[in-house]
Amino acid sequence: MATTTSTAARRAAPSRRSTARRPGGERLQPAFLWMVLPAFVLFFVFHTVPVLQGIFYSFTDSPGYGEWNWVGLSNYVALLSDARIGSAYLFTLQFAFVTTILVNALALGLAVGLNGKIKFKNTLRGVYFIPNILAILVVGYVFNYLFSSSIPAIARALGAEGRLSTSILADPQLAWIGIVILAVWQATAFNIIIYLAGLQTVPGELYEAASLDGAGRWRQFRSITFPLIAGFFTINMVLSLKSFLQVFDHIVAMTNGGPGTATESVGLVIYRGGFQGGEYGYQIANAVIFMIVIIVFAIVQLRVLQRNEVSPS
């Protein structure tokens, strides 16, 4: 999972790599080695080794303690016919796609607005950033209360019978919408920041030239702004999808996977089955599959989105 992040960061800064090579000439400077090595060792010991250990356990029937046996690929075979796992993947993908699109559309729109000439610009930027610094769990319990008590109470007070007068979190068909709302509200802040950083890199003269040529606001956005910040769009899309695929805290605070198994994400099933159900080896196998799924999604996304990027220089 961390691999996808670092790939994205590396791809995003291709120009820096070429400048770094220049002063040293052909030979690699030892200073660079010493800068990288500690991080590499820490990463290897605390991340790569546990991952390899986990992959090893996915071929066993270990409950996480005590004795275990080698079971070969049977955990992976069993995963294929497990309906609970299947519905968790379906829920997670649906949730991640919807949330990623909503978050990015909203963040891009707000960032363009916050980058324009408006009153209280800095105050508003601060206000829009607040959701990012609040813990998801804490906000989640607040939203949970809103959905299960406040909104139905308001709806009843207004005399609205029907959908809104009962908690949507208690409805297997609609509970996921509540989680999407929380996730979008919380994640938009961080994406706004990245889009704002991107918008700063767009030279102002381009807009002057464009308006002299008679291009309207929408045309300017489509032909200048968006192409020039496409790199930032790629990063945001990849990072959002990756983190929403791993959704966990949101669900714990809002529905705890319920009603029933309607909002169980893959991460939640791994945690529940592995630690609560005692099927450590089986859920580790699930985690290995899920890691591959996330990596594949990130690579495909990068390939497709980078094709549309242009370089401002």
Next chain:
Amino acid sequence: MAALTALTMLTAAGLAGCSSSSQTELLFFQFKPEAVAFFEQAAADFEAENPDIRVVVDNVPDPETALRTRLVKGDVPDVLTLNANGTFGELASAGIFADFADAPVMQTVTPSYAEVIADLGASAPGAVNGVPFAANASGVLYNEEIFAANGVEVPQTWDELIAAAQTFEAAGITPFYGMLADAWTAQSPLAPLTAQTAPDDFFAARFAGDTTFEQGWEEAALKLAELYEYTQDDPGAFGYQEGTRAFAEGESAMLLLGSYAVPQIRTFEPEFTISSFALPATDDPAETTLVSGVDVVFTIGADTPHREEAMRFIEFLMEPDRVAAYAEEQVAVPCVEGIENDDPALAGVQSYIDEGRIVGFTDHQFIPAVPLTQLLQEYLATGDTREFLVDLDTAWDQVAQRRTWGLGAVQG
């Protein structure tokens, strides 16, 4: 020079600190959120009597997950309180806990509760991997005042129970308060319903593959859904906290929970007497049994280096006065012989305890990996009985199939 002096003093202070810490430190893993104050006080009292031991009380939320996470790290606590359920049985059979079969403290325990512990699972034949401390009685809690005001008698049969619910509904009182946001609450009425309507050897047959939930549990599932027709609107939006409060405030006549919920309800200071009765699932009062399980069991990590100190702590906790005090405070059934609890909330079920008309919790027979709680919550939201039973069978078979190391002692 000054620096050197300071350094010497620091070292001396450090050494002095060491010499006083010849104390043994016991890590006490405490699962019961309702009893945090009790066990912290007991640990302090124990420390006062045993100055060589320091007890670190670790009150954990979501204890079973916390324990399993510790086990994955190979870090078993010295002393534990646990709920004696399916997970306890599974861990006991995996040899995580010490054996108490020959411990002197077991002589004081009510034999039937020692049996309950051994039946859940054991590290070896004849082993008992825990000391039962307090048991609960799981039936129906009711508001005596509302019952009297509406002229409703304590139901002896299933039909009387439904008739009572209809009477309350007609009077504009919520019969049962639904708390399905906390999915486990549905397991409370499920236990007596399945115990009384499914065949006695249902689980033995299910493990052997001779029966299915579709065959054995249909009546219980239908009756469970029927009970949940008599809740307030939108039962899925409210949890244990809201439910116990609503009952305490007189909003509902009954609550489908056991004696363990009474202390929580009393924190809201209800102005009526809380009573209880065993849930009748059939129309023959003689068939009614009370679901009772060991709510708190003490145990010791099998490999702890402080076995002797841990045992001393458990013996201290099992002293009759302390057991009685706990039972009174937590409205629990004491597991030590010769001690009784005359709390009015237990009066209605006392005869079942005395006569031994007791069955264990159904869900303790379940392999923990089967998502019973989730399927149950889904079922009560959708009401599709067939789908619930089929899903339960499928989940059970799949877990059984992929578990090569056996199904734990629940099997036998």
